[in-house]
Amino acid sequence: MDQQTMGTVTKVTKQWWLKINTKSFRKGPLDGALFPHVIRVEYTVDGQVYTKRKWIGARDYVPQVGSTVQVFYQQGKPEKAMIV
Numbered sequence: 001m002d003q004q005t006m007g008t009v010t011k012v013t014k015q016w017w018l019k020i021n022t023k024s025f026r027k028g029p030l031d032g033a034l035f036p037h038v039i040r041v042e043y044t045v046d047g048q049v050y051t052k053r054k055w056i057g058a059r060d061y062v063p064q065v066g067s068t069v070q071v072f073y074q075q076g077k078p079e080k081a082m083i084v
Contacts, residue, residue: 001072007043034058045078054083
């Protein structure tokens with residue numbers, strides 16, 4: 001990954017089907033539950049808009065819709081990208 005640009009988070013989706021329990025004893029079905037997220041990021045390279053999705057773990061920071069994130073991509077293949 002040799003080039004970088006800034007991308008905008010356009011969608012954040014909570015993965016309800018993958019619940020991670022943080023407590024050994026719960027009083028309710030969602031007591032102490034954490035869920036991973038999937039974010040969708042749009043970035044522009046040479047006037048063309050690309051979209052990339054990234055899976056965010058349950059304990060990691062989830063960016064809000066409209067925030068900017070750093071995107072690294074290859075010079076010849078901007079569709080191959082890595083979101084930081």
